[in-house]
Amino acid sequence: MSLRACHIPLTSWGRFPVATAEVLRPARQSDLTWLVGERVYPSLIGRGYGRSYGDAALNSQGGVVEQTYLDCMLAFDETTGVLVGEAGLRLKDILEVFVPRGWFLPVTPGTKYISLGGALACDIHGKNHHGDGSFSGHVEWFELLAADGSVRRCSRTENPDLFWATAGGMGLTGLILTVALKLRRIETAYIAVDYVRTRDLDETLERCEAEDDRYRYAVCWIDCLATGRALGRSVLMRGDHLAKADLPAHRRAQPLTIPRKLEVAVPFSFPNGVINPLTVKAFNTVFYHKHPRAKSGVVVDFDSYFYPLDAVLEWNRVYGRRGFIQYQPVIPLETSRATLIKLLEALSQAKIASFLAVLKRFGPQEGLLSFPMPGYTLALDIPVTDARMFAVLDTLDEIVVNAGGRVYLGKDARLKPQHLAAMYPQLPVWQRIKQTIDPENLFASDLSRRVGLTPVARP
Template identity: 50%
Template sequence: MAEHGEPAPVPLTGWGRTAATPATVVPVRTADDAAAVLRAATPRGVVARGLARSYNDAAQNAGGHVLDMTSADRVLDVDLATGEIEVEAGISLDRLMDLLVPLGLFVPVTPGTRYVTVGGAVAADIHGKNHHVAGTFSEHVVHLDLLTADGEVRRIGPDSDPELFWATAGGMGLTGVILRARVRMTRIESSRILVDTDRTPDLDSLLSLLAGTDHLYDYSVAWIDCVARGTRMGRSVLTRGRFARRGELPQAQQADPLRYAGSVKLGAPDLFPPGLLNPATVAAFNEVWYRKSPRRKRDQLQSIGAFFHPLDGVRNWNRVYGPRGFVQYQFVVPDGGEETMRRALERISRSGHASFLAVLKRFGAGNPGMLSFPMPGWTLALDIPVVGGLAALLDELDELVADAGGRVYLAKDPRVRPEVFERMYPRLEAFRDVRRRVDPAGVLTSDLARRLSL
């Protein structure tokens, strides 16, 4: 039962649409709004939630309170001289692009969707196609304002309480409520990306091409066929690029080089049956996608949406996986772990669990974030429908990854075993120490935090 004057609990899920749990959702517009909820917190605690694009239970809090931060979305300052902006945490990357791309500024890091809040970008310490040159989103944060469980608003950054900052970056909202952030943006001369495409016949050729040429590009990503076996295992379509300079655009576009529109063209209805994406349908799609891609193409101009966020063109695309939902499994193995990547792909291709969307990227150097995901090496992300036997496959992959010194991504994992997770994140105890310092009563919590004893 909801308390008098309080909204009734509603079921919440992540983007994977699995394991819904009920929580009381409270809209937040100001720091005072958030502080009032923290002061009145029940033993089930509080967690902040943005646009719910984490794939798991990170922004769920069964029986507790969830702060809806999306109304705290103002732009507070834009400094065109330095390229720095100050924004409230609930603003989305989508809105930032709408406002700032025409001014010649682009977000320093974007994941595969622009529907992520700045607070969520810091809490998950998101990465993108440019990690090998730009690192994670938090590495471009000058400072942020964090509301901690005691009601204090602390301004923290890499040079001001760095321990708390690097616990917050990647800390999944468990150190406090991110209210505002100052971020260094990336300067661009146009809204178009010059893209090179290569089709590779197998995993070895893909890894070799990435390792040998990544330094020549600002952005790179490979679509990989996780159904193909034998000599075709790991065949891929690799796309790499950089923002075009104004003079590299066709003459007709040079008059308005920063024109941008991040529109959504279609919407996916909630009518897809279970089993629509199965090994047969995914294998057929992968064959067509691989064959239609050019063997080698250079200097193709693409829009921001087409290159960075192709799935955002379809609203609610996650419904395609049917009512049971899906798991996005992402792991990284360090440099030298190529054999582990090969063994993982062999296991996936033999399993009968079809990944409709699979991408492989190369990471650069890691950062001091205690729970930050990237490390120098190779990362693979898979979207897999929830069907019988999936848990056993993912448990096996977890062991393989942990044995290689790798890890899974907290913003996507809904089921790793706590003892395996501890092997993956050697700085977990340091994170717990910071949490105990700033939130000894454990007011900030979530389903994810309870599941993994964070």
């Protein structure tokens, strides 16, 4: 058996860094078994649709196993809502089939162009983390192709160590083959959204603390360039699935169908520097003032509420050829206010502009390397410019570590290894499981070597 590999420059969503890699696109599970069993490459990493931002799905020292052809829906139980799909199945395809039947994803990120395997490997969070936890909390079981060629079924009761090491384990425990995910019942394809504009960080945090739990979904857009008394001013966008009875009359005939949308794409890479403090300030001012002080019960289709950025395909090109980094830390509740102020002030002083800045509150989380913890997470899209920008992000890491927080490995492209253990205190437990399941570190990525999750050179 053989499988053709493309030797190509590869990036993920941030288009930074670029790795020249051997990319394989197997179409059968037996191809995966062969790749692993025959040790065709010194190392392998699974990949879905490359919607992680940095180098989690890159492997310049071996093969990248893109599982996008392994994307079948295998079974669905109408009584429990459990869908079994191959790891390459996209959330977009699940939505297209199941929303019209009255089912929704239990957790979804800000894009639907991701795979079940990628969702589990990053243990993704959505706007409902404060109440519903992350993706792994809704996974009944999954199958993993391990380094010894065996297929392990993992759940909370079967191979539980491997379950918790794989959820958030960044693809480093093996290739995820299938995932059994419990979907959520919905009556309509619409969300009732309450918008609130806040004056400053104190009002933002006070309202999140006091009110977020009333909503299934809660997220804030934050003006990261506002300074002084306006520091932390935000627009809170919180909502829940709309009941059929509350749907406007003209939508009641087809409650689970939303109007079709025109898909547009950014046709080419913009020149470097289009996203800069001036353009971001102009955007932020317009966005902030466009929203009224408060507006309740706005009916928004699920696509517009959860995936506004997906409306423009390949929007990452606006950051130019150098690409961008999404810097996403989470700060524990006790230290969040003071730390968020430090982070926002440091960014503002360094004149680092984030076109997109999102703040949200997390609840508790299991998973040895899962990113969320009770506290606030801030997500910032930062254009790659020069060494100074990387130095500023290193300073932000210090602030985050000192506050007991961590950065999201699924978005990371530049974290230094010295911070990993402090950010992820369950790391030794994860490492013991990794050592047992993959003693030769067959599964490794540019991220894993950079941050020290696997050794730099294989023994």
